[in-house]
Amino acid sequence: MNKSKIFSHTNATPCGSRQQVNMSTRWYPLYRRGNPQLRVFLPNFYMKLIKPRDPQPKNVVQFEVSMQMTKFDIKNYLEKIYNVPVENVVTHVRMGQVNRSKFGGYLVKEDDFKVAYVSLPATETFEFPDLFPEEKKNEEDKQMEQIENLKKDWETNKGRDKHRQGAPSWLGL
């Protein structure tokens, strides 16, 4: 039997251009009528918790999930693995951005991805943490300054041993 008919396909684009990247690296068997329900232990998928693009109600969490996941998959994933109670899941597929390539100027489209809005029970709330707080900003600026200084030093000292290339630095006066 043709293997491609039994197992689910990867997301190859019809026009034959580069294959889309799956979140799961496994091929799951395609369901046929009469088959037992597929039970997946140790699923290969991951779900990315992201900051909501638009403000959401307090008990809604936004994820980026694999295009292959359904609402039931997402709900079971959270409930069974992480023990998070889920009231409702809303998913939609977002089209990737179309940009100009830097080399050649032709149009390039990023991959599509699926976004899931998971509603927790009304008593629970979730707020996406502030990953770039103001306090840490000063530290980061200092680190960037250090890097800049190092770069400058490198530039100035680059030409020091140019006239004796290959020789080690401890040789000489």
Place this chain on the structure above:
Amino acid sequence: MAATRLVWKGRTSSTFLRVSYLSRDLARRNHNAASLSEYTDVPEYPEILDENREARKRRKTEAWHQKITGLPTLEQKLMELNMPKYYGYWSCRLHDAKPTLQGTPFTRYATRTHVVEGLPEGYHEKEAAGALAKELKDSVEELILLNFQSTLSRRNFGLGRAIEKRQTQNFLLGLHKILASSLAPSAEHLKDAVVDIRPRVEAFWFLGGLQPDNLLKKKRRNFKYMKDKEHDPMERSIQAESSPCLCVRTSLGLPEVVSREDSLATSAPVPVENLDPRAYGFKFKHKHATIVTGFWPGEKKEHSQLWLHSREFEEKFGLEFGLHNVHNALIQKMIISSFSQAFAHATYQGFGPVTELTYPIVHQSAISDGQKWNFSLYQMNTCVLHSENATENPYNNILWLSPEQNLFEAVEESGVKGLNEEVLTSLIAMYLKKGIIRENASPYLAPYKYLAGHNAPEEYREEFQNYLRDLLSGRPRKLLKPEMYLWEKIYKKDNNTRPYESPRRFFEDHFNQMNPEKRRLDEYSPIYIPKACRKDKKQKHKPRLDSENLYKYD
């Protein structure tokens, strides 16, 4: 305002204004001294107007609101409300029979409703109702047996919820017949009450104070004058639909429950849920602003006595979101249906989304599936919610919702078990509530109220009414709104990959470019009249749609 006619002749470096000799006289006339009658002892200065962008925009919208308020008939007001959008408003749809999981706080904010558990004391006469309930107990039991003991007909009308809805409707109609016929002798207003079966009730309003979405924020960021107002609140249009089973209409409106100055009506807490409605699960759709009550304008019985709803949406909602959320869905249903019903009635009295009420409007409703009953009372104190009125309104609306009660415990072969007389009493008390005569019920409508009394020629009135009726029917136009296709967005709009193609589409830069969003209802080519059919040989086209004069020649 006869300005001098400017005549440009060519665009050379030595271009100068040439004033034609004819218009020089007109200019001279304007610059002469004013006549003596125009002078007064005390100088009357015109009002100092704020000339910044925001204030000018405000004045423009307020002038539009004043125009609508000043129109004499209901039909003209509805037409003027639709005038800015030829293809309809892109409005948030609130359907009462399709509640969403997160939607209840938003509906409370969108309708500015404060929800109170339990009906108010002292509004209904319970004793008289109790006595009548005892008399009607038997006939109600017979009706329950008829409807719930055996199937009325072998034919199945639809599936699932449709069957339940039809069954409920039959039962409620039967119940109304019993109650109306036996209560009529003791209640004058019920003698000539009218019943609407499954009336179409819709309401449209503008809701302010909402957070701007990303598209609007991007637009503001890239516009010089709105750069610092990026996060200012925005306004959206909301279209609500109510789907009642029955409406009992009488000629007098119900009295207020609490005074409009009472603290419950002025400072009751209303949640501030001003996110994008799509975050709560509501969808948007293009539609004309429809405000429909379920009866034609001109009806004598234009106030509602009682609304009866069915609860077939609860089953699907419970299966999808869990039974513990069904109560929230019920509140959402009652708020949306009560508000849209009260709002539609208010509009038919001359108020509307831009005209504030002068007296509160009260509506009673009951929702049931035959066995489970909830009663509710809605007092609408404000209907204007645009711009800052959504949050800074002196009034707010109130919904009283009673707890769930069963009319009967079970229906068995032997008969009805456990008929609850309290439910019957509450229902009869709602029927018995008398309306009051309000003086100046429609202060913003002319004495003739509706288009039939307008003094325009009959053919104008007829065509205006037909056009409005087609608009309010909600049918799509034959030629839909021009749409930018995805390939056009990618290859023409976002990245110009076809610079040598002629720009002929509506979104492209050329002489005929038009924004379909800005097309008004009166922006169309009037119909040509052939010479043989003309009354005036010089008038080649039919007059254009106009809200003040119905139709007006260009």
